[in-house]
Amino acid sequence: MSSGNALQDLADRIVAQAKPGEQVEAYVSRGGETSIRIYEGEVEHFVSAQSESVGIRVIKEGRTGYAYAGTLDESVLSEVFAEARDNVQFGSVDEWAGLAEPDGVAKVPQELWNEELAHFPTAEKIAIAKELEKLTLATDARIRIDDANYDDAYGETAFATTSGIRAHGRENGCYVSVGTLADDGDETQTGFGFSVGRTPTEFNLARAAREAADRATRLLGATKPQSKRTTIVLDPYVTAQFLRVLSSSFSGENVQKGRSFFAERLGESVANPLVTLIDDPTNPLAYSATDIDGEGLAARRNVLIENGTLKQFLHSSYSARRGQTKSTGSAVRTGGTPGVSCLAMQLVPGTATQAELIAQVSDGVLIQMVQGLHSGVNPISGDFSTGASGLLINNGQVGAPIREFTIASTLQRMLQDVVAIGGDVDWLPMSANGMSLVINDVTMSGA
């Protein structure tokens, strides 16, 4: 049986070699990227790269083995299959071990592949990055450029399993980014700006340049604030990072294994009633939009929190079997066997602009950047502490810049302390959207 697609055929061919009593999954992918960095008007580097990989999962009598290789070379494929088979004997028997099975949910048609990008001339990509550097430099005399970048990538994936899954997907996308340095005497502050698109013609270079310059220059002269309890207004980019930190707590597998503070809270109020949070990879506006999950099932829209109430957890086929429920199409592959994660988190926006939100704050801080989310936030205990920089808010007006401080609370409390959600939605190059978000009663630590 030929699908007319080489990658799908390869996956099918691997699975056809399964022996009686073996469940086998083949996950094959290939992709490529172009990465162009401009510095002082010249190409600093130009990377043109292709990669491919194969992962084979074998399950026998409840035991799982896995092996992968960074090549689709035929000579290596047989080695990978043999290794996966050999690895089976060392896994523990797990009654819920198994592959995904076709569940009848149809893929939501999406345009994830852009032909214009696939054939976009290299010289024009270089010209775009040079233009971004030029535009950014022109915004302000205090601005220097750290780097200006054009990046694009494409990827193609195919799944096949002995349980009857056959799925194939491909997507491409591109973005530009610029890092800035703003100087004032001995002091240097940094900023960044970017623009994302399915094709370079969707870029807004002027906005990326302006944001990169503004972020750096408005921090010049920043001082360390006094410690106090305060209200924070998160910039859209920071809100998206905050949402990502919450992601693992919605994983059904983490709930089953006692690693989510949402365990036992289904149907209860876990956030301010303003908060409705969904995971929707079928929304084409999301950068991480996809039509299949990490097991080849159709990606789908899942409501996580509705008007403050915890509605459901996310599942792969493993956690679904274990929890006697159905997969939510939320399997992810980060190099090995499937895990569970949010794919494209979206907080349902309000209507106010950032300026209107700030006007409601008598005493607070606009958080422009956070630093150290990976080291200061524990998604299991919920402890939240992060380095930050931003601008003071006095009587509804943005004032002096501040830096070298932290903001701290717990994730549980921050969800309850959300007091306003902006309408200024931004679709960022990450798996969450962003908008301005106002949170009360956060501890700011400074001098």
Added chain:
Amino acid sequence: MSTLSELVGKETIEKVLAKGRSTGAGFSEIFIEDKRSTSAGLDDGRIEQVTTGRDRGAGIRVVHGETTGFAHTADLSESGLLQAAEAAAVAAKQGSGGVVTVALGGIDRHQVNDVQILPNEVPKTRKVELLERANEAARSIDQAVVQVSAGYGDSVRRILVANSEGVFAADDQVRTLFRVSVVASGDGGMQTGYDSMGRTIGFELFDLYDVEELAAGAARQAVTKLKARPAPSGALSVVIKRGSGGVLFHEACGHGLEADLVGKGASVYRGKVGEMVASSLVTLIDDGTMSGEWGAIGIDDEGHHSQKNTLIENGVLTDYMWDYLRARKENHRQSGNGRRQSYMHLPMVRMTNTFVINGSSEPDDIVKATKNGVYVAKLGGGSVNTASGDFVFGMTEAYLIENGEITEPLREGNLIGNGPQVLRDIDMLGNDFAMGNPGTCGKDGQGVPVGDGQPTLRVKSLTIGGTAA
């Protein structure tokens, strides 16, 4: 397992390097890598699975003037490599530079790490047993331990680097790692504990260290934190236990001493060589030659021998760290710091093992001399903005210091400081040097293994990012 020089012959490498220069480029380089890895994970009382992986390919770099072209391929045949070399050459410069020939001498096999037991020669059952032992040890510490996850990993990374300037060198890098994370549950919610060990050695790691002890330590950390109070908010004296705070130097100044960032004017330490940049107590070294340490390498990923480099001596900045490109641009010697995550990545300036050498204080005296402060026994990760110098790092196990004594455990949080200020504020340095946990340093999207270390020390004032007034 055949060596890389058997897999790709010298004549082929010479042809590839010549092809790389065929559009007029002054420099071409081939980096070949063959990495085999094994990992095994235990979670929720079960061995989830054993995974084996193979990553093999070559990255070809061509430098023309200020422009670098780079292409990589998993196809190690001569035609595959020549195709990648052409792509890199075209990327670096459109045009023709005529015919170039490159001739290499004998291969330089430089090893600093002594491996006793190659991990791929150890039966997988023995690797899996370690996980089960760790699981049992952690769970036996306290009823409050509700979840344990343990991971074993080893890798054998063979690299070969050759360039048009005659570098032709190879290294085998063998690393073995073990980690345990624990969740404990109590009235106030859940807390976590974590510990890891890893060295650039083989399976003999487990003759040197005990997985039960590691697991028990992680479990105690989680259980102790169940009684933890919120960390303070604001500036306090901070004492950092030996071997746990190297990440402070990694962030406070390590990244800022990388010559690529300095060269772009994106470091607070630019133009500061010869100046006092730290307390006179501080001598900071980056040493890729420390046999067996997590960041130890025979050669860097540009084929240059690893070195021991003094960065700060008695508080005075002596030098930055360098890679090929930056050294060439500024007419400086390379320092063995050109590293990359894999053949799919461009090399750049990276740390290896970065540490502060001993001072003279007794560690107990440092705590006794501190009236009120925080004692940090385990640090998590960190990050830095090298241009402003502001950096953060997480504390995963910390206690209050009250009247010169270590008292109550604290919940987690970040600490924040400004690099140059914190280096000046180090006012006590212990005599009990130790290396810390194995780390992965991220820069520009690439992760490489790094080590760090330091004796017990005190920073006069750091901002603690807790919630308690």
